[in-house]
Amino acid sequence: MFPSTLKILPISRLNCETIDGAKWSGHLNSLQQLVFANCPSLRCLPDSGLPSSTNPCMCPLLEKRCQRETGEDWPKIARIKHIDINFGTI
Structure with a gap:
């Protein structure tokens, strides 16, 4: 699927509502950065498997869902210093 040494994975124009992070994250042990870009149908981040x-x-x-401190997905990304959704930093 992906090389086990992959460090950065940009995902662009994904046309699905959800992602099962547990299914693919076990194969990406070296992954340090994951970027979802231009995914208009993506409704939530996976519960597990996020770098x-x-x-x-x-x-x-x-x-x-990713609004600072109030969004349902905020706990999944709160540790990230720079978060950019729709070209606006939150």
Whole structure:
């Protein structure tokens, strides 16, 4: 699927509502950064399998879920220093 040494994985134009992080994260032990870009159908981030640096960018349905301290997905990304959703930093 992906090389086990992969460090950065940009995912762009993904046309699905959810991602099962547990299914693919076990194969990406070296993954340090995960970027979701221009994924207009993505409604939520996976419960598990997110690396320490995950950035959802230009994913309008995630904007509310990733709101600082109040969004349902905020705990999944709170440790990330720079978060950019729809070209706006939160």
